[in-house]
Amino acid sequence: MRANSHSGSGSELAVEAIDLRRSFGETKAADGISLTIPRGMVFGLLGPNGAGKTTTVRILTTLLRPDSGVARVAGFDVTEEPDEVRRRIGLVGQYASVDEIISGRQNLILIGRLYGMTSSQAKRRADELLERFDLLEPGKKAVKTYSGGMRRRLDLAASLVVSPSILFLDEPTTGLDPNGRAATWDVISTMTKGGTTVLLTTQYLEEADRFAEKIAVIDHGRVVAEGSPAELKARLGRSTLVVHLGGGLTEGAATAAVTRFAASAPQRRGDELVVSIDDLAGTAELIKALGAAGATLDQIHIAKASMDDVFFELTGRDRMPEGKAA
Amino acid sequence: MTSVAVADSLSTRRTGSLAKTMDEVRALVWRNLSHIPRMPERLADVTVMPVMFVILFGYVFGSAIVIPGMEMSPESSAAYREFLIGGIFVQSVVFMCITTAVGVVNDMKEGVIDRFRSLPISRVSVLLGRAIASLVEGSLGIFVMAICGLIVGWGAHNGFGNAVAAFALLAGIAFAMICIGIFVGQLVKNPMSAQAIGFTLIFPLTFASNAFVPTDNMPGPLKVFSEWNPVSAMVQAVRELFGNLPPGTPVPDAWPLQNPVLATVIWIVVFAVIGMTLAVRKYARGRDQ
Numbered sequence: 001m002r003a004n005s006h007s008g009s010g011s012e013l014a015v016e017a018i019d020l021r022r023s024f025g026e027t028k029a030a031d032g033i034s035l036t037i038p039r040g041m042v043f044g045l046l047g048p049n050g051a052g053k054t055t056t057v058r059i060l061t062t063l064l065r066p067d068s069g070v071a072r073v074a075g076f077d078v079t080e081e082p083d084e085v086r087r088r089i090g091l092v093g094q095y096a097s098v099d100e101i102i103s104g105r106q107n108l109i110l111i112g113r114l115y116g117m118t119s120s121q122a123k124r125r126a127d128e129l130l131e132r133f134d135l136l137e138p139g140k141k142a143v144k145t146y147s148g149g150m151r152r153r154l155d156l157a158a159s160l161v162v163s164p165s166i167l168f169l170d171e172p173t174t175g176l177d178p179n180g181r182a183a184t185w186d187v188i189s190t191m192t193k194g195g196t197t198v199l200l201t202t203q204y205l206e207e208a209d210r211f212a213e214k215i216a217v218i219d220h221g222r223v224v225a226e227g228s229p230a231e232l233k234a235r236l237g238r239s240t241l242v243v244h245l246g247g248g249l250t251e252g253a254a255t256a257a258v259t260r261f262a263a264s265a266p267q268r269r270g271d272e273l274v275v276s277i278d279d280l281a282g283t284a285e286l287i288k289a290l291g292a293a294g295a296t297l298d299q300i301h302i303a304k305a306s307m308d309d310v311f312f313e314l315t316g317r318d319r320m321p322e323g324k325a326a
Numbered sequence: 327m328t329s330v331a332v333a334d335s336l337s338t339r340r341t342g343s344l345a346k347t348m349d350e351v352r353a354l355v356w357r358n359l360s361h362i363p364r365m366p367e368r369l370a371d372v373t374v375m376p377v378m379f380v381i382l383f384g385y386v387f388g389s390a391i392v393i394p395g396m397e398m399s400p401e402s403s404a405a406y407r408e409f410l411i412g413g414i415f416v417q418s419v420v421f422m423c424i425t426t427a428v429g430v431v432n433d434m435k436e437g438v439i440d441r442f443r444s445l446p447i448s449r450v451s452v453l454l455g456r457a458i459a460s461l462v463e464g465s466l467g468i469f470v471m472a473i474c475g476l477i478v479g480w481g482a483h484n485g486f487g488n489a490v491a492a493f494a495l496l497a498g499i500a501f502a503m504i505c506i507g508i509f510v511g512q513l514v515k516n517p518m519s520a521q522a523i524g525f526t527l528i529f530p531l532t533f534a535s536n537a538f539v540p541t542d543n544m545p546g547p548l549k550v551f552s553e554w555n556p557v558s559a560m561v562q563a564v565r566e567l568f569g570n571l572p573p574g575t576p577v578p579d580a581w582p583l584q585n586p587v588l589a590t591v592i593w594i595v596v597f598a599v600i601g602m603t604l605a606v607r608k609y610a611r612g613r614d615q
């Protein structure tokens with residue numbers, strides 16, 4: 001056998017993608033994506049609709065061949081040894097990938113059988129999963145009668161019929177109502193606690209922030225930033241200093257004080273003045289100047305960067321409207 | 327616990343080994359057949375439609391059709407129905423191409439194929455599973471047709487062996503058509519276009535043939551087309567094996583009709599090989615390529 005067949009299980013990297021490119025006609029869906037995900041990490045791929053998240057996931061799960069670039073998943077090349085990759089991954093695609101006509105239980109049994117379980121093993125496993133995902137009752141009914149949230153849970157269960165070493169979750173909550181999203185989040189948090197490597201894609205900053213230890217922000221098929229949520233916020237999302245006007249503080253005096261020390265021009269927002277701040281020393285000067293201009297302490301507060309700010313800064317786009325299905 | 331044990335045993339079973347592929351195919355046939363109780367209307371294509379054709383041609387048009395060498399009479403109508411059933415047998419198995427294509431389009435749309443593609447299973451399993459399930463449905467259709475034929479006076483008059491051979495030939499034609507259907511189903515984006523492509527291809531093929539009327543009186547070019555039309559050879563083969571042609575019926579002087587069984591076997595092999603090859607290639611390449 002090939003030497004790397006063994007490096008497969010020994011490799012420290014669960015996913016290693018180098019310069020993946022894939023076009024559809026004129027659209028460069030993946031335009032040089034590189035990612036490394038160590039074993040056991042929950043990794044978030046964050047980007048707006050059309051950024052190339054699904055394309056990346058489809059390449060990594062052997063469903064789509066890249067035009068160029070190399071990807072190794074669980075140590076195996078996705079184009080050279082797709083079967084070895086498929087043995088080790090679980091996929092929850094963006095769109096439900098279950099059979100709508102048969103029941104949830106029949107779906108899980110089918111997948112078990114396809115993994116080579118005997119009929120009774122497959123049934124036992126299906127029942128375990130139905131119970132765990134709170135689908136015992138609906139499990140007997142045809143999937144097409146399921147709600148969006150139930151379908152998602154079935155999809156998640158389907159990806160766990162055999163424990164995968166790497167789990168791909170492509171926009172697991174896009175298009176779900178708040179109840180469905182909350183239930184799916186519960187499921188994901190138990191799944192991510194087990195030490196499985198997870199690649200989670202999402203348009204929702206909150207979701208990436210909540211689950212991912214490391215995030216790559218992608219836009220137009222490129223990785224535009226990478227780091228832990230805290231790192232990204234620290235690096236990119238500027239914290240802001242907000243000055244509440246009034247009392248002894250006039251707008252003129254505040255603007256004059258702020259302009260001298262702030263990194264960028266202050267902005268008026270209602271009866272507040274908002275300044276982005278970069279470093280502690282400058283901030284100290286700012287507060288001192290504002291004090292001299294007549295501000296009291298309770299008129300000043302500092303807001304930490306949110307993932308929304310990071311996202312906006314990187315992509316120039318506001319967060320996606322809630323519930324907008326791709 | 328279960329999952330760990332299975333994951334271990336998985337690594338010892340090679341994807342693509344014959345035993346594993348057979349297991350996969352069996353599971354997928356089971357999946358496809360599980361659809362039937364939940365949507366029995368899907369069987370209408372293979373059961374109700376042929377029966378309608380028997381009534382339409384056997385009694386509506388048939389009352390005005392006389393096969394060569396006979397006078398218009400009640401006997402000639404009975405002889406026409408005897409003649410007709412072989413044509414409808416072939417027509418209904420040829421139409422399997424369309425039902426299969428529609429089934430495949432629906433599969434592709436559902437996204438469940440993405441799940442199958444991401445599993446460590448052989449590429450041909452999904453397609454073979456579909457083909458065999460369709461063949462089971464088709465066999466049910468042939469059975470219904472045979473009953474219907476017996477009711478309207480059709481019969482097999484050429485011995486048990488030849489009757490079995492005729493049914494085997496029909497199953498072979500069904501399989502070849504299913505292979506083509508699996509390819510076509512992957513080409514198109516929705517069931518409507520699968521149906522449209524199917525009907526524009528298959529209707530002319532079945533009508534410009536000897537399935538409903540003898541080719542003798544067709545105008546020149548149409549006659550030549552009909553004689554070389556694969557459907558005609560298939561129909562001729564089935565009629566001969568069932569013994570549905572009155573003794574001494576002249577056979578057009580075209581090689582496929584003079585040697586209909588051999589011609590049919592050749593067509594089956596050609597269609598099955600082309601269809602399977604294209605279907606597997608398309609499937610292996612994936613939806614987006």
Ligand SMILES: Nc1ncnc2c1ncn2[C@@H]1O[C@H](COP(=O)(O)OP(=O)(O)O)[C@@H](O)[C@H]1O
Nearest residue numbers: 024027029048049050051052053054055056614
């Ligand atoms: N099969 C396809 N055919 C044509 N264009 C596609 C296809 N898949 C994706 N695209 C295009 O590639 C870009 C990236 O898509 P996708 O990877 O689905 O983004 P995301 O999952 O981040 O929303 C989009 O502009 C999309 O329209």
Ligand SMILES: [Mg+2]
Nearest residue numbers: 053054094326
């Ligand atoms: Mg997507």
